[in-house]
Amino acid sequence: xxxxxxSCPADNTNPVATDxxxxxRFLESLIGYNARRAALALIGHVLPRLEPLGLRVVDFSVLxxxxxxxxxxxxxxxxxxxxxxxxxxxxxxxxxxxGWIERRDHPSDRRAQALHVTAAGAAVQAQAQALVxxxxxxxxxxxxxxxxxxxxxxxxxxxxxxxx
Amino acid sequence: xxxxxxSCPADNTNPVATDxxxxxRFLESLIGYNARRAALALIGHVLPRLEPLGLRVVDFSVLxxxxxxxxxxxxxxxxxxxxxxxxxxxxxxxxxxxGWIERRDHPSDRRAQALHVTAAGAAVQAQAQALVxxxxxxxxxxxxxxxxxxxxxxxxxxxxxxxx
DNA sequence: TATTGTTATACTCTATAACTATA
DNA sequence: TATAGTTATAGAGTATAACAATA
Numbered sequence: 001x002x003x004x005x006x007s008c009p010a011d012n013t014n015p016v017a018t019d020x021x022x023x024x025r026f027l028e029s030l031i032g033y034n035a036r037r038a039a040l041a042l043i044g045h046v047l048p049r050l051e052p053l054g055l056r057v058v059d060f061s062v063l064x065x066x067x068x069x070x071x072x073x074x075x076x077x078x079x080x081x082x083x084x085x086x087x088x089x090x091x092x093x094x095x096x097x098x099g100w101i102e103r104r105d106h107p108s109d110r111r112a113q114a115l116h117v118t119a120a121g122a123a124v125q126a127q128a129q130a131l132v133x134x135x136x137x138x139x140x141x142x143x144x145x146x147x148x149x150x151x152x153x154x155x156x157x158x159x160x161x162x163x164x
Numbered sequence: 165x166x167x168x169x170x171s172c173p174a175d176n177t178n179p180v181a182t183d184x185x186x187x188x189r190f191l192e193s194l195i196g197y198n199a200r201r202a203a204l205a206l207i208g209h210v211l212p213r214l215e216p217l218g219l220r221v222v223d224f225s226v227l228x229x230x231x232x233x234x235x236x237x238x239x240x241x242x243x244x245x246x247x248x249x250x251x252x253x254x255x256x257x258x259x260x261x262x263g264w265i266e267r268r269d270h271p272s273d274r275r276a277q278a279l280h281v282t283a284a285g286a287a288v289q290a291q292a293q294a295l296v297x298x299x300x301x302x303x304x305x306x307x308x309x310x311x312x313x314x315x316x317x318x319x320x321x322x323x324x325x326x327x328x
Numbered sequence: 329t330a331t332t333g334t335t336a337t338a339c340t341c342t343a344t345a346a347c348t349a350t351a
Numbered sequence: 352t353a354t355a356g357t358t359a360t361a362g363a364g365t366a367t368a369a370c371a372a373t374a
Contacts, residue, residue: 021240021243021244022229022232022233022236022240022241022244023229023233024229024244025232026228026232026293027228027229028316028320030300031202031206031300031305031307031312031315031316031319032202032206032207032210034315034319034320034323035199035200035203035206035319036199036203036207037323038196038319038320038323039196039199039200039203040246040323041322041323042194042195042199042322042323043196043200046196061191064191065186065187065188068186068187068188068189068190069186069187072186073355073356074355074356075354075355075356076185076186079185080185080186082201082204083342084342084343085355085357086342086343086344086356086357086359086360087341087342087343088356089356089357089358106355109350109351109354109355110349110350110351111348111349111351111354111355112354112355112356113355129190132194136195136196141195141321141322142322142325142326142328143195143318143321147318147321148195150314151195151198151318151319151322152192152193152195152198154307154311154315155199155201155202155315156192156202157305157306157307157311158205158206158305158306158307158315159198159201159204159205161306162306164306220363222364237332237333238332238333239331239332239333247365248365248366249332249333249334250334250335250336250337250365250366250367251364251365251366252333253334253335256333273331273332273373273374274332274373274374275331275333275372275373275374276332276333276373277332277333329374330373330374331372331373331374332371332372332373332374333370333371333372333373334369334370334371334372335368335369335370336367336368336369336370337367337368338365338366338367338368339364339365339367340363340364340365340366341363341365342361342363342364343360343361343362343363344359344360344361344362345358345359345360345361346357346358346359347356347358347359348355348356348357348358349355349356349357350353350354350355350356351352351353351354351355
């Protein structure tokens with residue numbers, strides 16, 4: 001594989017720097033750099049829209065998984081969202097204290113708790129899900145439906161590899 | 165725009181949950197979620213490879229921009245990398261103390277400092293750049309060269325919009 | 329009056345060790 | 352012996368306010 005910047009001319013000149021800001025071409029040739037920038041841009045867009053509901057991104061993710069998976073456990077949430085157990089405790093507790101989820105006895109494991117959304121929690125989740133979907137409107141992502149589908153397919157190949 | 169999960173059946177059943185872990189289809193329908201997962205996977209892959217050089221991702225980014233843009237200022241680095249000035253101070257100081265960069269007088273602004281890599285800094289940067297490029301080898305990203313080009317094009321459309 | 333680089337500081341996010349109750 | 356949930360705590364990353372020197 002070529003270890004040089006893929007878009008740099010062989011003579012290593014930089015026709016951009018003096019005109020339109022610094023030469024960032026190497027960083028821009030990296031998938032990791034571009035994926036991070038895109039993720040931060042989209043999350044930065046959805047964040048202030050979730051805020052009126054009192055939700056951060058992690059709160060929305062947890063509430064959504066509980067709504068779509070009644071009886072899910074904390075451990076399963078941790079595995080699905082790549083969150084460490086100690087960092088999930090506060091999230092679940094806050095959702096419970098606001099009356100949006102409740103803990104029930106797990107049917108087969110007395111150590112675990114089965115998490116369920118309340119009626120209020122389901123309503124908030126539905127509202128939030130609509131907001132999040134709207135925050136990825138084509139006017140925001142600048143992508144057609146086909147491009148969106150392609151982008152998600154490629155991103156999944158990157159982080160799932162053969163498991164995609 | 166449809167605010168429901170794009171891949172969910174109309175009857176809202178979840179044939180996945182009971183078999184292969186929880187239903188995460190709504191989150192997986194989001195570009196922001198997938199872009200974040202891909203970025204974290206790639207950064208998690210490059211991180212331990214930069215560590216033997218004593219570099220974090222932010223250190224590499226700053227060192228690379230200085231190497232490619234001799235005389236760049238801290239403010240320009242902040243703008244290019246979306247770092248706040250107070251948070252860049254320590255990065256620049258650490259690179260300087262290791263003898264990899266040096267501060268010179270700015271030719272036209274006595275408030276600013278012109279940053280340059282030393283010979284040692286240029287050598288480390290070249291090594292690191294090769295490592296980072298290798299960390300995005302097709303065996304890692306699971307993408308062909310065409311797919312890689314397409315992915316970067318789509319990600320840039322997302323976070324640059326019309327400025328792409 | 330605005331900007332560059334800086335200090336001090338606070339807040340959020342993420343990570344580790346260790347405990348209890350149960351499997 | 353291993354796992355689910357929890358506590359306490361440490362570390363990294365990111366944010367704001369305010370300052371001296373210079374534009």
